Every structure is written in C-alpha cells, then in structure tokens.
Amino acid sequence: MNTLKNKVIIVAGGTGGIGSATALLLAQHGATVVLASRRIDPADPLMEEIKVFSPGSSSFEGDLSLSNTWQELVGCAEHRYQTIHGLVNCVGTINIRRLENLSGIEIESVLRANFLSVIYGVQAVLPVMRNQKQGAIITIGSLGGIIPMPYVALYSATKHAVRGLSLSLSEELKGTGVEACLVSAGPVLTTMLEAEAFSDECVISFINRPLRPARVAESVVSLLQRPRREIVLPPVIGKLAVICQLVPGLFAICYRALRQVGTVRLRAYRRQHSIQTQLLIPENPNVRTI
Numbered sequence: 367m368n369t370l371k372n373k374v375i376i377v378a379g380g381t382g383g384i385g386s387a388t389a390l391l392l393a394q395h396g397a398t399v400v401l402a403s404r405r406i407d408p409a410d411p412l413m414e415e416i417k418v419f420s421p422g423s424s425s426f427e428g429d430l431s432l433s434n435t436w437q438e439l440v441g442c443a444e445h446r447y448q449t450i451h452g453l454v455n456c457v458g459t460i461n462i463r464r465l466e467n468l469s470g471i472e473i474e475s476v477l478r479a480n481f482l483s484v485i486y487g488v489q490a491v492l493p494v495m496r497n498q499k500q501g502a503i504i505t506i507g508s509l510g511g512i513i514p515m516p517y518v519a520l521y522s523a524t525k526h527a528v529r530g531l532s533l534s535l536s537e538e539l540k541g542t543g544v545e546a547c548l549v550s551a552g553p554v555l556t557t558m559l560e561a562e563a564f565s566d567e568c569v570i571s572f573i574n575r576p577l578r579p580a581r582v583a584e585s586v587v588s589l590l591q592r593p594r595r596e597i598v599l600p601p602v603i604g605k606l607a608v609i610c611q612l613v614p615g616l617f618a619i620c621y622r623a624l625r626q627v628g629t630v631r632l633r634a635y636r637r638q639h640s641i642q643t644q645l646l647i648p649e650n651p652n653v654r655t656i
Contacts, residue, residue, distance in 0.1 A: 367451060367502065367590050371396030374447045375590070376439065378402045378430050378487055379456035383556030384506055386412050387579035388454055388586050393419040395587060397452075400443045402426040430457050431478035436490040444494055452590055453491045454504045457483040460521045460558050462565045473520060480524035484531060492544070499543035504589050505532050506582065507550045509598070512607040513617055517567035529596075536595045545593035549585050552577060552603050563641050569628030572635055574603045 367373055375392050379385040380401035389399045393416040401413060406427045416423050426442060428435040443450055459479040461472055468476075484505055495501025510518070511525030528548075535546035553559050553576040562568035577599055585597045598604025610617040635641070 368592075369396070370587070370590060372398060373451040373590075374398045374400065374443065374449055375452040375454060376400040376402055376443060376450060376491070377454045377456065378439075378483070379458065379506075380425075381406060381410065381412065382456055382458075383558075383579040384551075384554060384582050385454075385456035387583040388456060389416055390419075391580070391583040391587055392454075392590075393417075393423060396420065398447065399423040400426060400439075400447075402428070402430060402439055404429055430487070431475075431483045433482075433486045433489070436483075436486040440490040440494060449498060450491055450494050450501065452502045452504065453487055454506070454586055454590075455484050455487050456506045457487075458506070458558070460518060460561060462518065462561050462568060464517060465519050468520065476520050476524060480521065481527050481531075484528050488531070488535065488546075495544045496542055501543070502545045502547060502590050502593055503532075503535070504547045504549065504586050506586075507532065507548050509550055509552045509603065509607050511550055512598070512604075513610050515570050516621070517565070517570075518562075533595065545589075546595075547589040547593050548596045549582060549589070549599065550596060550604065550607075551582050551585075551599045554579055554582055560639070560641075563632065563635055563639065566629075566632075569625050569632050571628070572632040573624050573628040574600060575631075576635075 370392060375397045377385055377389040377399055380389045381403040389401050393399050398420055399416055401416065406425050413425055426439050428439060430436065457479055459476055461468060461476055488503055491503065505528055507528050508525040510522040511529035515522035529550065532546050532548040539546055552574050553571045555576045555578055559571065559576055562571045582599065585599060589597060
C-alpha cells in the first residue's frame with residue numbers, strides 16, 4: 367500500500383491517545399477509517415475531524431476483548447466497504463499494582479484487553495485478507511514486550527505474548543500477500559503513562575523522554591505503506607532493549623542504574639504535569655487506552 371487513499375483501515379482502540387492520533391493521520395492520508403472502541407462519545411469531535419478528510423469513514427462501538435464483537439465489527443466493515451485493507455490494534459490496559467494484589471477479575475481484564483483482543487482481531491480479519499490476498503495487520507506493542515518491566519509484570523507478560531504472536535504470524539503469512547507488523551513503543555504520552563506516574567515503582571517507564579502519540583501514528587502509516595516485521599521506538603532505547611534480550615542477565619546488571627535514571631525523570635515528569643501522588647493517586651488505577 368504505497369498510497370493509503372481509499373484504503374479501508376480498522377483502528378481498534380481508536381479513541382485512545384495512540385488510536386486517535388493514528389486514525390486522524392490515516393484520514394489525512396485519504397484512508398477510509400473504521401474507528402472502533404469500547405465507547406464512542408457522540409459529542410467527541412474526533413469522528414467529525416476524521417470525516418473532514420475522509421467522509422466515508424465510520425465508527426463502531428463494542429467490547430473488543432470479546433470474539434463475537436470482533437466478528438461483528440469485521441462483518442459490518444466488509445459488508446459496508448466490500449474489503450478491509452488494514453487493521454491497526456491499539457487496544458490496551460494497565461493495572462498499576464503488584465501481581466499478588468490483583469484479583470482474578472483484574473488479571474482477566476488485562477489479559478483480555480492486551481492479548482485476547484489482539485488474537486480475536488487477527489482471527490476475525492485474516493480470512494478476509496487471505497481471500498483477497500492483500501492486507502496488513504499492525505499491532506501496537508511495547509518495549510515491555512522485549513525487556514522485563516518490574517512492578518507491572520502482568521502488563522509486560524501480555525506484551526511479550528503480543529510480540530511473539532506478531533513475529534510468528536509475520537513468518538507464517540509470507541507469500542500470502544498479508545503482512546503482520548509490530549510497533550514496539552517505549553513510553554508514550556497517554557493516560558496509561560499518567561497512571562504509571564502515580565507509582566514510585568514504575569520508574570522503568572520514564573528512563574526515556576515520552577513519545578508523542580503522533581510519532582507512533584507516523585510509524586503505523588510507514589508500516590502500512592512499506593511493511594516490516596517490527597519497528598522499535600525510540601530507536602536508541604530499542605537497540606539497548608534488543609541487546610538486553612540477546613544477553614540474558616544484562617538487564618538485571620543494568621537495572622539499578624536504569625532505576626536511578628527513571629526515578630529522576632519520573633520526578634521531573636510529575637513536576638511538569640503537576641502530579642502530586644499523595645493527593646491524586648487512585649486506590650486502584652486501571653486505565654484503558656480504548
């Protein structure tokens with residue numbers, strides 16, 4: 367897809383920070399966007415802004431952690447547009463508490479949002495793309511899927527699973543005309559990062575200057591136009607993450623220094639965004655990006 371004009375792209379989790387930036391950028395490139403989210407506020411100006419650039423775009427509301435919702439979404443999109451050229455999955459959640467303190471319901475919620483939603487989305491859209499011998503599946507992953515993230519172990523585990531799924535599919539789909547691509551992003555300025563800023567333990571998310579959602583959106587557009595197996599953002603931290611993955615034990619050696627750097631930058635982030643943890647920290651912060 368060298369040009370995205372009139373290409374039909376589903377953006378799941380499209381009202382979150384990364385999702386909304388991606389949907390808008392795709393519309394600006396002339397794509398027909400299907401904006402899908404758990405809840406879509408009729409008063410949200412995002413859809414109106416998208417339609418300025420892409421009048422044929424539409425929205426879909428439903429719980430994307432459920433298989434039947436994905437089947438309905440893909441069915442509706444295929445019926446309306448007769449084709450689906452791309453899927454961008456931005457659905458995700460994080461729970462800022464230690465694993466032993468999470469209830470079964472909370473654990474299942476994270477697994478459904480971060481992993482099962484990706485599986486169900488791929489499962490629903492693949493038959494369409496295989497049949498037309500064309501398509502691209504872009505998943506928003508995390509550096510937490512390459513290196514461990516202490517104190518958000520469940521989140522990190524799901525992102526490792528997502529990365530494994532995407533990389534495996536990338537090989538499996540060779541020769542079919544369908545591409546599976548992954549954006550493994552570092553910290554991004556979203557509500558998820560705001561939730562992490564409330565915790566003194568989530569310092570690993572602040573070792574690098576946070577990316578703007580628009581930067582991730584640009585990578586998504588790049589992958590749709592020129593598919594690659596994976597893009598790691600930011601590239602410098604990404605190289606360090608890959609080295610840590612190749613050399614077992616290196617992360618543990620580096621973690622003390624990384625923690626110190628992250629602590630300093632977390633405090634700077636709090637000052638910049640006027641975050642007072644003693645006053646504002648939620649009792650159970652569980653933030654969805656959708």
